[in-house]
Amino acid sequence: MHPRRILLKSGLALAATVAAVLAAPGIGALAQGGAGKPVRLILPISAGSGVDAIARAAGPALGKAFGQPVVIENLPGAGGITGAAAVVKAQPDGSTLGLVSNNHVINPSVFRTMPFDAIKDITPISVLGSTPLVLVVNPKVPAKNVKELVALLKAKPDGYNYASSGNGTIIQLAAEMFLDEAGVSARHVPYKGTGPMMNDLIAGQVEMGVVALNAVAPHLKAGTLRAIGLCGDKRSAAAPDLPTIAEQGLPRYNVAGWFAVIGPAGMPPAEVKRVHDAFARAFTSPEVLEAMKKQGTMIDPGTPEAAASFFRSEATRYAALVKRANVKVE
Known part of the structure:
Protein backbone atom coordinates (compact mmCIF):
# COMPACT_ATOMS: atom_id res chain seq x y z
CA MET A 1 0.00 0.00 0.00
CA HIS A 2 1.15 3.54 -0.62
CA PRO A 3 2.60 5.47 2.38
CA ARG A 4 0.54 8.31 3.75
CA ARG A 5 1.84 11.51 5.34
CA ILE A 6 -0.27 13.46 7.79
CA LEU A 7 0.70 16.91 9.08
CA LEU A 8 -0.71 17.46 12.55
CA LYS A 9 -1.02 20.93 14.10
CA SER A 10 0.28 21.37 17.62
CA GLY A 11 1.99 24.76 17.99
CA LEU A 12 1.72 27.28 20.76
CA ALA A 13 -1.96 26.59 21.47
CA LEU A 14 -1.18 23.06 22.68
CA ALA A 15 1.75 24.23 24.80
CA ALA A 16 -0.25 27.05 26.34
CA THR A 17 -3.26 24.86 27.13
CA VAL A 18 -1.25 22.10 28.78
CA ALA A 19 0.96 24.56 30.63
CA ALA A 20 -2.13 26.21 32.09
CA VAL A 21 -3.46 22.87 33.29
CA LEU A 22 -0.15 21.84 34.83
CA ALA A 23 0.22 25.21 36.57
CA ALA A 24 -3.35 25.42 37.89
CA PRO A 25 -3.23 25.49 41.70
CA GLY A 26 -6.77 24.19 42.04
CA ILE A 27 -6.23 20.82 40.34
CA GLY A 28 -7.41 18.14 42.74
CA ALA A 29 -9.13 20.67 44.99
CA LEU A 30 -12.45 18.84 44.72
CA ALA A 31 -11.08 16.13 46.95
CA GLN A 32 -8.17 16.40 49.35
CA GLY A 33 -7.98 12.84 50.54
CA GLY A 34 -8.43 9.21 49.56
CA ALA A 35 -11.11 7.02 51.09
CA GLY A 36 -14.17 8.88 52.32
CA LYS A 37 -13.65 11.94 50.10
CA PRO A 38 -15.21 12.80 46.72
CA VAL A 39 -13.48 11.24 43.72
CA ARG A 40 -12.80 13.35 40.64
CA LEU A 41 -12.88 11.15 37.53
CA ILE A 42 -11.39 13.04 34.59
CA LEU A 43 -12.33 12.06 31.04
CA PRO A 44 -9.74 13.57 28.65
CA ILE A 45 -12.34 13.53 25.88
CA SER A 46 -15.45 15.51 25.00
CA ALA A 47 -19.04 14.69 25.85
CA GLY A 48 -20.66 12.39 23.31
CA SER A 49 -17.67 10.10 22.85
CA GLY A 50 -17.68 6.36 23.44
CA VAL A 51 -15.71 6.60 26.71
CA ASP A 52 -18.03 9.37 27.90
CA ALA A 53 -21.07 7.12 27.33
CA ILE A 54 -19.36 4.33 29.27
CA ALA A 55 -18.44 6.54 32.22
CA ARG A 56 -21.91 8.07 32.46
CA ALA A 57 -23.55 4.63 32.41
CA ALA A 58 -21.26 3.41 35.19
CA GLY A 59 -21.38 6.59 37.28
CA PRO A 60 -24.06 5.54 39.82
CA ALA A 61 -22.45 2.12 40.33
CA LEU A 62 -19.05 3.77 40.86
CA GLY A 79 -5.82 14.56 21.81
CA GLY A 80 -6.31 13.79 25.50
CA ILE A 81 -3.11 15.42 26.75
CA THR A 82 -4.94 18.21 28.59
CA GLY A 83 -7.03 15.84 30.70
CA ALA A 84 -4.18 13.42 31.33
CA ALA A 85 -2.00 16.34 32.45
CA ALA A 86 -4.56 17.15 35.14
CA VAL A 87 -4.37 13.57 36.41
CA VAL A 88 -0.57 13.62 36.39
CA LYS A 89 -0.55 16.89 38.36
CA ALA A 90 -2.94 15.63 41.06
CA GLN A 91 -2.07 14.29 44.49
CA PRO A 92 -1.53 10.49 44.39
CA ASP A 93 -4.16 9.80 47.03
CA GLY A 94 -6.90 8.34 44.83
CA SER A 95 -8.98 11.52 44.85
CA THR A 96 -8.25 12.32 41.18
CA LEU A 97 -8.33 9.59 38.56
CA GLY A 98 -8.53 9.41 34.79
CA LEU A 99 -10.47 7.22 32.38
CA VAL A 100 -8.25 7.07 29.30
CA SER A 101 -8.31 5.30 25.95
CA ASN A 102 -5.91 4.37 23.14
CA ASN A 103 -4.97 8.03 22.66
CA HIS A 104 -3.02 8.02 25.92
CA VAL A 105 -0.34 5.71 24.53
CA ILE A 106 -0.56 7.04 20.95
CA ASN A 107 0.30 10.65 21.84
CA PRO A 108 4.01 10.09 22.60
CA SER A 109 4.47 8.85 19.02
CA VAL A 110 2.47 11.69 17.49
CA PHE A 111 3.60 14.81 19.33
CA ARG A 112 7.24 15.87 19.23
CA THR A 113 7.14 16.98 22.85
CA MET A 114 4.97 15.86 25.75
CA PRO A 115 4.50 17.67 29.09
CA PHE A 116 4.69 14.34 30.92
CA ASP A 117 5.72 10.72 30.38
CA ALA A 118 2.60 8.74 29.46
CA ILE A 119 3.98 5.59 31.09
CA LYS A 120 6.20 6.74 33.98
CA ASP A 121 4.07 9.63 35.25
CA ILE A 122 0.92 7.60 35.89
CA THR A 123 -0.22 4.69 38.02
CA PRO A 124 -1.97 2.07 35.84
CA ILE A 125 -4.94 0.70 37.76
CA SER A 126 -7.03 -1.39 35.35
CA VAL A 127 -7.80 -1.89 31.68
CA LEU A 128 -11.56 -2.19 32.06
CA GLY A 129 -12.67 -3.30 28.60
CA SER A 130 -13.07 -2.42 24.95
CA THR A 131 -15.69 -0.98 22.66
CA PRO A 132 -16.14 -1.52 18.91
CA LEU A 133 -15.36 1.22 16.41
CA VAL A 134 -17.42 1.60 13.25
CA LEU A 135 -16.83 3.36 9.92
CA VAL A 136 -19.87 5.49 9.08
CA VAL A 137 -20.94 7.78 6.25
CA ASN A 138 -23.51 10.50 5.85
CA PRO A 139 -26.60 9.05 4.08
CA LYS A 140 -25.99 11.30 1.06
CA VAL A 141 -22.91 9.21 0.27
CA PRO A 142 -24.06 6.55 -2.25
CA ALA A 143 -22.22 3.66 -0.62
CA LYS A 144 -23.63 0.92 1.57
CA ASN A 145 -20.57 -1.27 2.05
CA VAL A 146 -16.78 -1.29 1.83
CA LYS A 147 -16.66 -2.26 -1.86
CA GLU A 148 -18.94 0.61 -2.88
CA LEU A 149 -17.15 3.14 -0.66
CA VAL A 150 -13.72 2.18 -1.99
CA ALA A 151 -15.04 2.45 -5.55
CA LEU A 152 -16.29 5.99 -4.83
CA LEU A 153 -12.98 7.04 -3.30
CA LYS A 154 -11.01 5.60 -6.21
CA ALA A 155 -13.25 7.29 -8.75
CA LYS A 156 -12.86 10.67 -7.08
CA PRO A 157 -9.45 10.92 -5.34
CA ASP A 158 -9.47 13.52 -2.57
CA GLY A 159 -13.08 14.32 -3.44
CA TYR A 160 -14.31 13.21 -0.02
CA ASN A 161 -13.60 14.34 3.54
CA TYR A 162 -13.33 12.25 6.67
CA ALA A 163 -13.82 13.62 10.16
CA SER A 164 -11.91 12.78 13.33
CA SER A 165 -12.15 13.76 16.97
CA GLY A 166 -8.71 15.37 16.76
CA ASN A 167 -5.27 15.18 15.22
CA GLY A 168 -3.41 12.01 16.08
CA THR A 169 -6.31 10.35 17.91
CA ILE A 170 -7.25 6.68 17.53
CA ILE A 171 -10.26 7.92 15.52
CA GLN A 172 -7.97 9.53 12.95
CA LEU A 173 -5.53 6.62 12.90
CA ALA A 174 -8.37 4.14 12.41
CA ALA A 175 -9.59 6.11 9.38
CA GLU A 176 -6.08 6.49 7.98
CA MET A 177 -5.46 2.78 8.38
CA PHE A 178 -8.64 2.09 6.40
CA LEU A 179 -7.54 4.42 3.60
CA ASP A 180 -4.10 2.84 3.58
CA GLU A 181 -5.44 -0.71 3.44
CA ALA A 182 -7.87 0.20 0.67
CA GLY A 183 -5.27 2.18 -1.31
CA VAL A 184 -7.42 5.30 -1.47
CA SER A 185 -7.31 8.84 -0.09
CA ALA A 186 -9.57 11.43 1.53
CA ARG A 187 -9.06 14.81 3.16
CA HIS A 188 -8.80 14.89 6.95
CA VAL A 189 -11.01 17.32 8.90
CA PRO A 190 -10.11 17.28 12.62
CA TYR A 191 -12.56 18.39 15.30
CA LYS A 192 -12.22 19.18 18.98
CA GLY A 193 -13.91 16.04 20.22
CA THR A 194 -16.46 13.47 19.10
CA GLY A 195 -19.52 15.66 19.70
CA PRO A 196 -18.65 18.39 17.17
CA ALA A 212 -17.34 4.25 18.72
CA LEU A 225 -25.82 8.06 9.62
CA ARG A 226 -25.08 4.82 7.78
CA ALA A 227 -22.67 2.13 8.95
CA ILE A 228 -20.19 0.74 6.44
CA GLY A 229 -18.54 -1.81 8.71
CA LEU A 230 -17.10 -2.58 12.12
CA CYS A 231 -13.40 -1.91 12.55
CA GLY A 232 -12.58 -4.89 14.77
CA ASP A 233 -12.00 -8.51 13.83
CA LYS A 234 -15.34 -9.74 15.20
CA ARG A 235 -18.97 -8.74 14.85
CA SER A 236 -20.67 -7.13 17.84
CA ALA A 237 -23.60 -8.61 19.76
CA ALA A 238 -25.03 -5.08 19.82
CA ALA A 239 -25.14 -5.03 16.00
CA GLN A 248 -15.68 -7.21 3.39
CA GLY A 249 -12.35 -7.54 1.64
CA LEU A 250 -9.73 -5.89 3.87
CA PRO A 251 -8.66 -8.85 6.05
CA ARG A 252 -5.71 -7.07 7.73
CA TYR A 253 -7.85 -4.21 9.02
CA ASN A 254 -8.43 -4.53 12.77
CA VAL A 255 -8.82 -1.63 15.23
CA ALA A 256 -10.73 -1.51 18.52
CA GLY A 257 -11.08 1.09 21.26
CA TRP A 258 -10.09 0.24 24.83
CA PHE A 259 -10.50 2.19 28.05
CA ALA A 260 -8.60 2.10 31.32
CA VAL A 261 -8.47 3.84 34.69
CA ILE A 262 -5.25 5.52 35.79
CA GLY A 263 -4.03 7.68 38.65
CA PRO A 264 -1.02 9.92 39.25
CA ALA A 265 2.37 8.29 39.71
CA GLY A 266 3.28 7.28 43.24
CA MET A 267 -0.09 6.03 44.48
CA PRO A 268 0.38 3.77 47.55
CA PRO A 269 -0.31 0.07 46.86
CA ALA A 270 -3.22 0.03 49.31
CA GLU A 271 -4.85 2.96 47.51
CA PHE A 283 -18.13 -2.42 36.10
CA THR A 284 -19.07 -6.04 36.84
CA SER A 285 -22.30 -5.13 38.62
CA PRO A 286 -25.42 -6.50 36.87
CA GLU A 287 -26.78 -3.07 35.93
CA VAL A 288 -23.52 -1.87 34.37
CA LEU A 289 -22.92 -5.16 32.54
CA GLU A 290 -26.42 -4.90 31.08
CA ALA A 291 -25.84 -1.29 30.00
CA MET A 292 -22.48 -2.23 28.46
CA LYS A 293 -24.05 -5.17 26.63
CA LYS A 294 -26.57 -2.83 25.01
CA GLN A 295 -23.71 -0.56 23.94
CA GLY A 296 -21.69 -3.47 22.55
CA THR A 297 -18.93 -2.81 25.09
CA MET A 298 -16.92 -5.74 26.44
CA ILE A 299 -16.01 -5.60 30.15
CA ASP A 300 -13.06 -7.52 31.59
CA PRO A 301 -11.29 -5.57 34.37
CA GLY A 302 -7.63 -6.49 34.61
CA THR A 303 -5.03 -6.12 37.34
CA PRO A 304 -2.74 -3.10 37.80
CA GLU A 305 0.21 -5.26 36.73
CA ALA A 306 -1.59 -6.34 33.57
CA ALA A 307 -2.50 -2.71 32.84
CA ALA A 308 1.14 -1.61 33.14
CA SER A 309 2.26 -4.32 30.72
CA PHE A 310 -0.61 -3.56 28.32
CA PHE A 311 0.20 0.15 28.22
CA ARG A 312 3.82 -0.59 27.30
CA SER A 313 2.91 -3.08 24.57
CA GLU A 314 0.22 -0.81 23.11
CA ALA A 315 2.64 2.14 23.06
CA THR A 316 5.07 0.02 21.05
CA ARG A 317 2.32 -1.18 18.72
CA TYR A 318 1.00 2.30 17.96
CA ALA A 319 4.50 3.71 17.53
CA ALA A 325 1.27 5.86 8.32
CA ASN A 326 4.01 8.53 8.39
CA VAL A 327 2.16 10.70 10.91
CA LYS A 328 4.09 13.91 11.50
CA VAL A 329 3.66 16.85 13.85
CA GLU A 330 3.75 20.22 12.12
Whole structure:
Protein backbone atom coordinates (compact mmCIF):
# COMPACT_ATOMS: atom_id res chain seq x y z
CA MET A 1 0.00 0.00 0.00
CA HIS A 2 1.15 3.54 -0.62
CA PRO A 3 2.60 5.47 2.38
CA ARG A 4 0.54 8.31 3.75
CA ARG A 5 1.84 11.51 5.34
CA ILE A 6 -0.27 13.46 7.79
CA LEU A 7 0.70 16.91 9.08
CA LEU A 8 -0.71 17.46 12.55
CA LYS A 9 -1.02 20.93 14.10
CA SER A 10 0.28 21.37 17.62
CA GLY A 11 1.99 24.76 17.99
CA LEU A 12 1.72 27.28 20.76
CA ALA A 13 -1.96 26.59 21.47
CA LEU A 14 -1.18 23.06 22.68
CA ALA A 15 1.75 24.23 24.80
CA ALA A 16 -0.25 27.05 26.34
CA THR A 17 -3.26 24.86 27.13
CA VAL A 18 -1.25 22.10 28.78
CA ALA A 19 0.96 24.56 30.63
CA ALA A 20 -2.13 26.21 32.09
CA VAL A 21 -3.46 22.87 33.29
CA LEU A 22 -0.15 21.84 34.83
CA ALA A 23 0.22 25.21 36.57
CA ALA A 24 -3.35 25.42 37.89
CA PRO A 25 -3.23 25.49 41.70
CA GLY A 26 -6.77 24.19 42.04
CA ILE A 27 -6.23 20.82 40.34
CA GLY A 28 -7.41 18.14 42.74
CA ALA A 29 -9.13 20.67 44.99
CA LEU A 30 -12.45 18.84 44.72
CA ALA A 31 -11.08 16.13 46.95
CA GLN A 32 -8.17 16.40 49.35
CA GLY A 33 -7.98 12.84 50.54
CA GLY A 34 -8.43 9.21 49.56
CA ALA A 35 -11.11 7.02 51.09
CA GLY A 36 -14.17 8.88 52.32
CA LYS A 37 -13.65 11.94 50.10
CA PRO A 38 -15.21 12.80 46.72
CA VAL A 39 -13.48 11.24 43.72
CA ARG A 40 -12.80 13.35 40.64
CA LEU A 41 -12.88 11.15 37.53
CA ILE A 42 -11.39 13.04 34.59
CA LEU A 43 -12.33 12.06 31.04
CA PRO A 44 -9.74 13.57 28.65
CA ILE A 45 -12.34 13.53 25.88
CA SER A 46 -15.45 15.51 25.00
CA ALA A 47 -19.04 14.69 25.85
CA GLY A 48 -20.66 12.39 23.31
CA SER A 49 -17.67 10.10 22.85
CA GLY A 50 -17.68 6.36 23.44
CA VAL A 51 -15.71 6.60 26.71
CA ASP A 52 -18.03 9.37 27.90
CA ALA A 53 -21.07 7.12 27.33
CA ILE A 54 -19.36 4.33 29.27
CA ALA A 55 -18.44 6.54 32.22
CA ARG A 56 -21.91 8.07 32.46
CA ALA A 57 -23.55 4.63 32.41
CA ALA A 58 -21.26 3.41 35.19
CA GLY A 59 -21.38 6.59 37.28
CA PRO A 60 -24.06 5.54 39.82
CA ALA A 61 -22.45 2.12 40.33
CA LEU A 62 -19.05 3.77 40.86
CA GLY A 63 -20.51 5.97 43.58
CA LYS A 64 -21.89 2.88 45.34
CA ALA A 65 -18.64 0.94 44.94
CA PHE A 66 -16.52 3.77 46.34
CA GLY A 67 -19.04 4.64 49.06
CA GLN A 68 -18.45 8.30 48.21
CA PRO A 69 -19.42 10.78 45.48
CA VAL A 70 -17.75 10.35 42.08
CA VAL A 71 -17.65 13.56 40.04
CA ILE A 72 -17.21 12.89 36.32
CA GLU A 73 -15.53 15.75 34.48
CA ASN A 74 -14.84 16.10 30.74
CA LEU A 75 -11.51 17.82 30.15
CA PRO A 76 -10.79 17.44 26.40
CA GLY A 77 -8.01 18.99 24.38
CA ALA A 78 -4.80 18.14 22.54
CA GLY A 79 -5.82 14.56 21.81
CA GLY A 80 -6.31 13.79 25.50
CA ILE A 81 -3.11 15.42 26.75
CA THR A 82 -4.94 18.21 28.59
CA GLY A 83 -7.03 15.84 30.70
CA ALA A 84 -4.18 13.42 31.33
CA ALA A 85 -2.00 16.34 32.45
CA ALA A 86 -4.56 17.15 35.14
CA VAL A 87 -4.37 13.57 36.41
CA VAL A 88 -0.57 13.62 36.39
CA LYS A 89 -0.55 16.89 38.36
CA ALA A 90 -2.94 15.63 41.06
CA GLN A 91 -2.07 14.29 44.49
CA PRO A 92 -1.53 10.49 44.39
CA ASP A 93 -4.16 9.80 47.03
CA GLY A 94 -6.90 8.34 44.83
CA SER A 95 -8.98 11.52 44.85
CA THR A 96 -8.25 12.32 41.18
CA LEU A 97 -8.33 9.59 38.56
CA GLY A 98 -8.53 9.41 34.79
CA LEU A 99 -10.47 7.22 32.38
CA VAL A 100 -8.25 7.07 29.30
CA SER A 101 -8.31 5.30 25.95
CA ASN A 102 -5.91 4.37 23.14
CA ASN A 103 -4.97 8.03 22.66
CA HIS A 104 -3.02 8.02 25.92
CA VAL A 105 -0.34 5.71 24.53
CA ILE A 106 -0.56 7.04 20.95
CA ASN A 107 0.30 10.65 21.84
CA PRO A 108 4.01 10.09 22.60
CA SER A 109 4.47 8.85 19.02
CA VAL A 110 2.47 11.69 17.49
CA PHE A 111 3.60 14.81 19.33
CA ARG A 112 7.24 15.87 19.23
CA THR A 113 7.14 16.98 22.85
CA MET A 114 4.97 15.86 25.75
CA PRO A 115 4.50 17.67 29.09
CA PHE A 116 4.69 14.34 30.92
CA ASP A 117 5.72 10.72 30.38
CA ALA A 118 2.60 8.74 29.46
CA ILE A 119 3.98 5.59 31.09
CA LYS A 120 6.20 6.74 33.98
CA ASP A 121 4.07 9.63 35.25
CA ILE A 122 0.92 7.60 35.89
CA THR A 123 -0.22 4.69 38.02
CA PRO A 124 -1.97 2.07 35.84
CA ILE A 125 -4.94 0.70 37.76
CA SER A 126 -7.03 -1.39 35.35
CA VAL A 127 -7.80 -1.89 31.68
CA LEU A 128 -11.56 -2.19 32.06
CA GLY A 129 -12.67 -3.30 28.60
CA SER A 130 -13.07 -2.42 24.95
CA THR A 131 -15.69 -0.98 22.66
CA PRO A 132 -16.14 -1.52 18.91
CA LEU A 133 -15.36 1.22 16.41
CA VAL A 134 -17.42 1.60 13.25
CA LEU A 135 -16.83 3.36 9.92
CA VAL A 136 -19.87 5.49 9.08
CA VAL A 137 -20.94 7.78 6.25
CA ASN A 138 -23.51 10.50 5.85
CA PRO A 139 -26.60 9.05 4.08
CA LYS A 140 -25.99 11.30 1.06
CA VAL A 141 -22.91 9.21 0.27
CA PRO A 142 -24.06 6.55 -2.25
CA ALA A 143 -22.22 3.66 -0.62
CA LYS A 144 -23.63 0.92 1.57
CA ASN A 145 -20.57 -1.27 2.05
CA VAL A 146 -16.78 -1.29 1.83
CA LYS A 147 -16.66 -2.26 -1.86
CA GLU A 148 -18.94 0.61 -2.88
CA LEU A 149 -17.15 3.14 -0.66
CA VAL A 150 -13.72 2.18 -1.99
CA ALA A 151 -15.04 2.45 -5.55
CA LEU A 152 -16.29 5.99 -4.83
CA LEU A 153 -12.98 7.04 -3.30
CA LYS A 154 -11.01 5.60 -6.21
CA ALA A 155 -13.25 7.29 -8.75
CA LYS A 156 -12.86 10.67 -7.08
CA PRO A 157 -9.45 10.92 -5.34
CA ASP A 158 -9.47 13.52 -2.57
CA GLY A 159 -13.08 14.32 -3.44
CA TYR A 160 -14.31 13.21 -0.02
CA ASN A 161 -13.60 14.34 3.54
CA TYR A 162 -13.33 12.25 6.67
CA ALA A 163 -13.82 13.62 10.16
CA SER A 164 -11.91 12.78 13.33
CA SER A 165 -12.15 13.76 16.97
CA GLY A 166 -8.71 15.37 16.76
CA ASN A 167 -5.27 15.18 15.22
CA GLY A 168 -3.41 12.01 16.08
CA THR A 169 -6.31 10.35 17.91
CA ILE A 170 -7.25 6.68 17.53
CA ILE A 171 -10.26 7.92 15.52
CA GLN A 172 -7.97 9.53 12.95
CA LEU A 173 -5.53 6.62 12.90
CA ALA A 174 -8.37 4.14 12.41
CA ALA A 175 -9.59 6.11 9.38
CA GLU A 176 -6.08 6.49 7.98
CA MET A 177 -5.46 2.78 8.38
CA PHE A 178 -8.64 2.09 6.40
CA LEU A 179 -7.54 4.42 3.60
CA ASP A 180 -4.10 2.84 3.58
CA GLU A 181 -5.44 -0.71 3.44
CA ALA A 182 -7.87 0.20 0.67
CA GLY A 183 -5.27 2.18 -1.31
CA VAL A 184 -7.42 5.30 -1.47
CA SER A 185 -7.31 8.84 -0.09
CA ALA A 186 -9.57 11.43 1.53
CA ARG A 187 -9.06 14.81 3.16
CA HIS A 188 -8.80 14.89 6.95
CA VAL A 189 -11.01 17.32 8.90
CA PRO A 190 -10.11 17.28 12.62
CA TYR A 191 -12.56 18.39 15.30
CA LYS A 192 -12.22 19.18 18.98
CA GLY A 193 -13.91 16.04 20.22
CA THR A 194 -16.46 13.47 19.10
CA GLY A 195 -19.52 15.66 19.70
CA PRO A 196 -18.65 18.39 17.17
CA MET A 197 -17.42 15.72 14.75
CA MET A 198 -20.74 13.86 14.93
CA ASN A 199 -22.73 17.07 14.44
CA ASP A 200 -21.00 17.81 11.14
CA LEU A 201 -21.19 14.19 10.00
CA ILE A 202 -24.95 14.22 10.51
CA ALA A 203 -25.25 17.63 8.83
CA GLY A 204 -23.27 16.40 5.82
CA GLN A 205 -20.41 18.87 6.23
CA VAL A 206 -18.08 15.87 6.12
CA GLU A 207 -18.84 12.57 4.42
CA MET A 208 -17.40 9.86 6.63
CA GLY A 209 -15.54 8.99 9.84
CA VAL A 210 -14.82 6.34 12.45
CA VAL A 211 -16.82 6.49 15.69
CA ALA A 212 -17.34 4.25 18.72
CA LEU A 213 -20.38 2.03 18.16
CA ASN A 214 -21.98 3.00 21.46
CA ALA A 215 -21.73 6.70 20.58
CA VAL A 216 -23.18 6.34 17.09
CA ALA A 217 -25.82 3.61 17.61
CA PRO A 218 -28.79 6.01 18.05
CA HIS A 219 -27.91 7.79 14.80
CA LEU A 220 -27.63 4.50 12.92
CA LYS A 221 -31.06 3.50 14.21
CA ALA A 222 -32.53 6.88 13.25
CA GLY A 223 -30.96 6.71 9.79
CA THR A 224 -29.08 9.98 10.17
CA LEU A 225 -25.82 8.06 9.62
CA ARG A 226 -25.08 4.82 7.78
CA ALA A 227 -22.67 2.13 8.95
CA ILE A 228 -20.19 0.74 6.44
CA GLY A 229 -18.54 -1.81 8.71
CA LEU A 230 -17.10 -2.58 12.12
CA CYS A 231 -13.40 -1.91 12.55
CA GLY A 232 -12.58 -4.89 14.77
CA ASP A 233 -12.00 -8.51 13.83
CA LYS A 234 -15.34 -9.74 15.20
CA ARG A 235 -18.97 -8.74 14.85
CA SER A 236 -20.67 -7.13 17.84
CA ALA A 237 -23.60 -8.61 19.76
CA ALA A 238 -25.03 -5.08 19.82
CA ALA A 239 -25.14 -5.03 16.00
CA PRO A 240 -24.98 -8.67 14.86
CA ASP A 241 -26.03 -7.90 11.28
CA LEU A 242 -23.26 -5.35 10.76
CA PRO A 243 -20.26 -7.02 9.06
CA THR A 244 -16.68 -6.16 9.85
CA ILE A 245 -14.51 -4.29 7.36
CA ALA A 246 -12.14 -7.27 7.42
CA GLU A 247 -14.79 -9.67 6.16
CA GLN A 248 -15.68 -7.21 3.39
CA GLY A 249 -12.35 -7.54 1.64
CA LEU A 250 -9.73 -5.89 3.87
CA PRO A 251 -8.66 -8.85 6.05
CA ARG A 252 -5.71 -7.07 7.73
CA TYR A 253 -7.85 -4.21 9.02
CA ASN A 254 -8.43 -4.53 12.77
CA VAL A 255 -8.82 -1.63 15.23
CA ALA A 256 -10.73 -1.51 18.52
CA GLY A 257 -11.08 1.09 21.26
CA TRP A 258 -10.09 0.24 24.83
CA PHE A 259 -10.50 2.19 28.05
CA ALA A 260 -8.60 2.10 31.32
CA VAL A 261 -8.47 3.84 34.69
CA ILE A 262 -5.25 5.52 35.79
CA GLY A 263 -4.03 7.68 38.65
CA PRO A 264 -1.02 9.92 39.25
CA ALA A 265 2.37 8.29 39.71
CA GLY A 266 3.28 7.28 43.24
CA MET A 267 -0.09 6.03 44.48
CA PRO A 268 0.38 3.77 47.55
CA PRO A 269 -0.31 0.07 46.86
CA ALA A 270 -3.22 0.03 49.31
CA GLU A 271 -4.85 2.96 47.51
CA VAL A 272 -4.28 1.33 44.11
CA LYS A 273 -6.03 -1.80 45.39
CA ARG A 274 -8.92 0.22 46.84
CA VAL A 275 -9.49 2.06 43.56
CA HIS A 276 -9.03 -1.08 41.44
CA ASP A 277 -11.51 -3.06 43.52
CA ALA A 278 -14.09 -0.26 43.40
CA PHE A 279 -13.91 -0.03 39.60
CA ALA A 280 -14.02 -3.82 39.25
CA ARG A 281 -17.12 -4.02 41.47
CA ALA A 282 -18.85 -1.21 39.61
CA PHE A 283 -18.13 -2.42 36.10
CA THR A 284 -19.07 -6.04 36.84
CA SER A 285 -22.30 -5.13 38.62
CA PRO A 286 -25.42 -6.50 36.87
CA GLU A 287 -26.78 -3.07 35.93
CA VAL A 288 -23.52 -1.87 34.37
CA LEU A 289 -22.92 -5.16 32.54
CA GLU A 290 -26.42 -4.90 31.08
CA ALA A 291 -25.84 -1.29 30.00
CA MET A 292 -22.48 -2.23 28.46
CA LYS A 293 -24.05 -5.17 26.63
CA LYS A 294 -26.57 -2.83 25.01
CA GLN A 295 -23.71 -0.56 23.94
CA GLY A 296 -21.69 -3.47 22.55
CA THR A 297 -18.93 -2.81 25.09
CA MET A 298 -16.92 -5.74 26.44
CA ILE A 299 -16.01 -5.60 30.15
CA ASP A 300 -13.06 -7.52 31.59
CA PRO A 301 -11.29 -5.57 34.37
CA GLY A 302 -7.63 -6.49 34.61
CA THR A 303 -5.03 -6.12 37.34
CA PRO A 304 -2.74 -3.10 37.80
CA GLU A 305 0.21 -5.26 36.73
CA ALA A 306 -1.59 -6.34 33.57
CA ALA A 307 -2.50 -2.71 32.84
CA ALA A 308 1.14 -1.61 33.14
CA SER A 309 2.26 -4.32 30.72
CA PHE A 310 -0.61 -3.56 28.32
CA PHE A 311 0.20 0.15 28.22
CA ARG A 312 3.82 -0.59 27.30
CA SER A 313 2.91 -3.08 24.57
CA GLU A 314 0.22 -0.81 23.11
CA ALA A 315 2.64 2.14 23.06
CA THR A 316 5.07 0.02 21.05
CA ARG A 317 2.32 -1.18 18.72
CA TYR A 318 1.00 2.30 17.96
CA ALA A 319 4.50 3.71 17.53
CA ALA A 320 4.92 1.25 14.66
CA LEU A 321 1.51 2.16 13.19
CA VAL A 322 2.21 5.89 13.40
CA LYS A 323 5.55 5.37 11.66
CA ARG A 324 3.94 3.22 8.98
CA ALA A 325 1.27 5.86 8.32
CA ASN A 326 4.01 8.53 8.39
CA VAL A 327 2.16 10.70 10.91
CA LYS A 328 4.09 13.91 11.50
CA VAL A 329 3.66 16.85 13.85
CA GLU A 330 3.75 20.22 12.12
